[in-house]
Amino acid sequence: MDISRNALWRKTTDIKRQHAVFELVHDSAILLDMGLSDNNVIEICFHGGICSATIDLEDLLSLIENGKKLIDSDR
Secondary structure, eight states, X not given: OOHHHHOEEEEEOOTTSSSOEEEEEEXXXXXXXXXXXXXXXXXXXXXXXXXXXXXXXXXHHHHHHHHHHHHHHTO
């Protein structure tokens, strides 16, 4: 599974949250989501789509950094 090249971020909303949530999606499976909590803390939630996936640490950190940039630009 080449997540680093084929995964895409998409913006979603949650009416219970003050800020948007961004989902990392690969082949229609949600791998994780990131968002800013109401206390302005970045949170990451891993989903079942990432179960048993092997990801290089550098690729994972790059994906998370890209998600953080989306969060920062959406504040």
